[in-house]
Each structure stands twice: as C-alpha cells, then as structure tokens.
Amino acid sequence: MPRVKLARIAQARSGDKGEGSNIGVIGRSEAAYAFLKEHLTEEVVQRHTERINAGGVKRYSADNMRVLNFLLEDSLGGGGSASLRTDAQGKTHGLALLRLVLEVPQAVLDATPDDSRDGSGELLETVAVDDEE
Amino acid sequence: MPSKDKVLIANGQGFWGDSILGPVRLVEEGPLDYLTLDYLAEVTMSIMQKLRARKPDMGYATDFVQLIDRILPTLVERDIRVIANAGGVNPHACKDAILKVVKKHGLEGVKIAVVEGDDILDDLDDLCAKGEEFLNMDTGEPLSSVRDRVTSANVYLGAFPIAEALETGARIVITGRGTDPGLVLGPLIHEFGWGREDLDLLAAGTVAGHIVECGAQCTGGNYTDWQRVPDLARIGYPIIEASPDGSFVVTKHEGTGGLVDPSTVVHQLAYEMGDPANYITPDVCADFTSFKLESVGENRVRISGTRGAPATDTYKVSLSYHDGWKAVGQLTVSGPDALAKARACSEIVWERLRLDGFEYPQEQRLVEYIGANTCHAGIPVPGADDPAEVILRLGAKGPNKEQVGRFGMELVPLVTSGPPGVTGFAGGRPKATEIIGFWPALVSKDLIPTRVEVFSTED
Helix, strand or coil: CCEEEHHHCEEEEEEEECCEEEEEEEECCHHHHHHHHHHCCHHHHHHHCCCCCCCCEEEEEEHHHCEEEEEECCCCCCCHHHCCCCCCCCCCHHHHHHCCEEECCHHHHHCCCCCCCCCCCCECCCCCHHHHC | CCCCCCEEEEECCCCCCCCCHHHHHHHHCCCCCEEEECCCCHHHHHHHHHHHHHCCCCCCCHHHHHHHHHHHHHHHHCCCEEEECCCCCCHHHHHHHHHHHHHHCCCCCCCEEEEECCECHHHHHHHHHCCCCCCCCCCCCCHHHCHHHEEEEEECECCHHHHHHHHCCCCEEECCCECCCHHHHHHHHHHHCCCCCCHHHHHHHHHHHHHHCCHHHHCCCCCCCHHHCCCHHHECCCEEEECCCCCEEEECCCCCECCCCHHHHHHHHCCCCCCCCCEECCCCEEECCCCEEEECCCCCEEEECCEEECCCCEEEEEEEEEEEEEEEEEEEEECCCHHHHHHHHHHHHHHHHHHCCCCCCHHHEEEEEECCCCCCCCCCCCCCCCCCEEEEEEEEEECCHHHHHHHHCCCCCHHHHCCCCEECCCCCCCCCEEEEEEEEEEEEHHHCCCEEEEECCCC
C-alpha cells in the first residue's frame, strides 16, 4: 500500500484549550475522511505525539465538516501563562500531526486531490516501515 | 418583523495586538452594518486588573481608542455601528476615553453604551456566602486553595445584553468579558428580533460568531495550504452576511487578499473546539455537527440548518490567580557542532546553579534547542540532528521568586565561560515574572445582574 504523510489527505489547525491543545484534522475528500475516521484513532495520535503530550487523547468527529477533533489533554507544559515552552499555545501541533506517515489505499489517494503546495503531500516511496518504529 | 432581510457584520480584531489594518480596511473598502472587535484573552483580564490597580483610569484596551480616533468619521458617514469588548476591567474609563475622541472630532449625537456585570471580583465573598462554590471545572478543587491569591474574576456574559445596548441607538457598544461569538450574535438578535426560545437561530448566530472571532483565521490566515492563498499581505478580514432565517454567508470585501472557501472556514470552525456537538454558551448549546456548509461563489461560503439546544442555568467564570514565578532566556549557538555545544551549555548552567545551592526539579525546568525540531519533538524531521545553528532556550519556574531569579543570572556568562560561538544575548539577563494561573468555574445565572448604560458628549 502507498505510504504518504497525513498532509497528503488531510489539513489541520491547532490551538490551546486549557492545559492542553486541540487539533482539528480535516479530510481533503469524503474518501479521505472515511479512511481517517477508521484509522486515525486516539491511540495512533497518542503515540505520534507522545513527546509533546503528557496526557491522554480524546477524539470527536463532525461528519458535516469532515473534521476529526483531537484533544491533547496535557500538551503545553502547564496552561495559561505557566508554560515555558516556545509553543505555549499548541499552534504547531496540527502540523506535527500532519507529519504522521500512513499506509493509504490507492483508491483513497485517487479520490483525493493533492492540494498541498509545499511537497508535504508527496508519495514517500522510500520510507520503509521499520524506520518509523 | 425584521427591519432588514440582510445584515453585514464584520470582525476586525481577533485579539489585543491584532493588525489595525483589518478594521480600518473593513470600514473603508466596502459595505458594512456592524464592526465587532475582540480584544480579550484570558490572561488579558488579569493584566488589566494590575494596570487599574496602579492607575485608576487604566485597565482597558487602549488600542481601541486609537482605532476609533482613526475611523470615527467613516463610522458616522457610513452608519456603521461598533461592538467591542475593549472595556476590559474598566469599561467606564474606556467610555470616557472614547467620549474625548468624539468631542475632538466635533461630532454630535454619538451615543456610547456600556454593558456591565461581568466583573465579580469584588462580589466573590458575597457569592460564596450565597452558596456558590466556584469549584475548578478541570480539577474539582475548591476555590479556597487559591482564594487569597485571586487577581481577577469575570463572568462570560452572553449576547442579550449587547442586543439591549443596541436598542438604545448607541453607535458604539463597549463591554467587558463576554463570549466572543456573542459580539456577532448580539446585533443579530437586535436586527432580526430573535428571542431566547429561538434556539436554532441563536445557535446559527453563535456559529457565525465563532467563525469570525479570530479575524483573518477564517479568510486564509494560518491555513495548511498557505501557498494557495493569494496576497496574504492584503488579507481581508471576515464578513458575515446574515439572513433572518439563521443562514449566513462568510465572505470578505472584494479586492482584498486571502481566501474564503469551505476548507478555510472549516479550519476556523475546528479551532479551540471541544465536543463539536455541544458548544456551550450562555445563550444556547450549539451543535456544530448539524449545519450544511457549501461554496456559493468566489470567496463566499454559506452555512445553513444549524441546530441548537437550551442553554444551561450557569455562566462560565474565569478567575485568575498568582501561581508563582518564571524566567526564560535564550542564546544563539553557532556551528560547527551547534547542537552538541547547546546541550553542553544547558548542562553547564544547571550544574553551576547546583554548585551555588540552587536545585531545579525537571518539571520546573525548560530546555529547548530551537532549530533542532523543538516544536515537533519526537517526530522525525530531516536535518534536525545537525542544524547550522541553534537557539538555546532555557527557563525555570517555581513558587520562590529568588530561586527563579537566580537561574536568570547564569545564562549570559556562557558567552565567555562556555563553548565557542555563543552569542545573541542582546535581551540581557532574564528576570522573574509572575505566572498567572486560571481557574475555570461556574456561577448561577440568577445571581449575576447585568446593566446597560448610555452616554454621549451632551451629558
């Protein structure tokens, strides 16, 4: 199966939410959203962001917007002004998630136009499974 | 019956510090009925309380006065009304400053309305005596654990007091803390005569307010595919074209930069979101999974069919309190071996502090190597292992100001007593600054009276 970054089939925006952050992941097509709803689970996001988020991950969905909303419960190093981090508001967490590498069926890719313009959506044919573990 | 079949509401300010070009161009470059301006973040209220304690005529968003000075003649000429939460913790001082601007321009009959009732700092003990517990919504802790350190306490008021203020004919409505979407829902209630039972309509206005509350974040700002967005320098701020049935179109003035399409709007709908099916405001619980979103032309997105459920009987309160001290500083470390040298610098700092009897537990330290993938820590990024240069960013926090301040003294000495190529110390020695903690809580609505007062230069 083709391996691509999440950015190939989704967009994202993130921001602060108390002592954590939320990442809204937007499927670039109905096919991409359906695929992500099944495969982009709380566990997958938790593992990918484990160095950013010290807490749990909770997922909500909004089919009308093709949005999966992930709450990272402790991802700012303290909330409000208590965070010392440069990204104290989780503004970059969405882009961090878009770096996730996924195996996506060709049919989903065919049904999803590549609208990214920075090369982040390119096919990663050279990435082997073991490199990511 | 509604007096109009379409109302144009724009938001020209997403936070205190947003560009003044947004609102100026909104009123000058196309038709508009209302301009809303959002100045308040959580931390702002506490800062404003401190400013007011030092100077009794401060404690509001001073940028707002500058803006009104610049656009007031246009507002009057084009009959545009303004709603701003610029009042902060001192809405009357804000109103007085605006009245001075009105006088300076020699304009007659400009009415200013002030919405009050959100600031409950002085009423906290009374409210506690009436049985309000102000339990922390996240942790369940009682307020008593921080009560003597509370520095501000503000209720998030809803949209109805804003609608009431507009009924008075005021040109400018100044509020303190309220919900951000309420700035847009208020004029919709006023224009279309929506009532407290019109839950779907209130929910629709809330969705509209949420979309525009962060200014250009729905017109192509902070957008994933940013290369696709035309002319970010001239980005247009968002406008809601609202209809009495609750449907509305998100757009921007013709000829401005930026992009309004379903995906730029959805980017903002997903922002600062919890459970999308239950977006709670004092006016309604809006269901963000209910509406239909469609492109209806170039830079035009229509939203319709929004559903809402009854509001709760409580207001959200944001309390802030003193929560210790922090200091953060940075140095630039050049290559070769930039990252290895930055790591050594960090170890040297903590060791020197330990030698002097100051220990900092891991959870009270910050060590960041900016340029070596700090933001996406733990995620493989090409080139992160050997950057050409690194910004070493160190910080400490804790309850003891002296301890935090001592940390700040050990950073700059690295320039002469650490590895070579350490520079960029222009910011000097980092000083201990106060950490403001937040305490989210609830309070019964029936204990919080709101008030609207109207003023003009003729008074």
